[in-house]
Amino acid sequence: MRVEFRFCPACGSRLEPREVEGRALPTCPSCEFVAWPDPKVAVAVVAHDRRGRLLLIRRGTPPAKGEWALPGGYVDATESPSVAARRECLEETRLDLRVEGLTGVHHVLVEGGGLLVLAYAGELLGDRPEPTAEAPEFGFFDPGSIPELGFSAHREAVAAWRAGRA
């Protein structure tokens, strides 16, 4: 969910719509603040085991609750995205990850804004994921038999990963 600023986060003045570079944006009449509609940044982890099987989680929380997905989540402003990929994998599956590299950048339009999903491939260090609230169920899948995923960016990321291995 996107937060709409009504007051300036820098000085507290009420924001007013003003035309900036051809479009109306909430701007501060007292300082230089402009509420640019920046995308949020997330990571998705194309995590495989030593046998080359892909680890998927069944999501325990919305959005796409109950559907298959890659481990992943939002990037903190103070961490590198590859660190975020490793952290999210660990948080959701309790498995550490050796990040191999970026497989793609996927842009998604979501309600009220945009999302950039940075997809990383990596090898799992361990083969026994533990269920968490975010990921109560897991599956290891051969690249040729991957089930339908709940997010378009994840479908694109898996397709890019499979193309890279072919």
Ligand SMILES: [Zn+2]
């Ligand atoms: Zn201000």
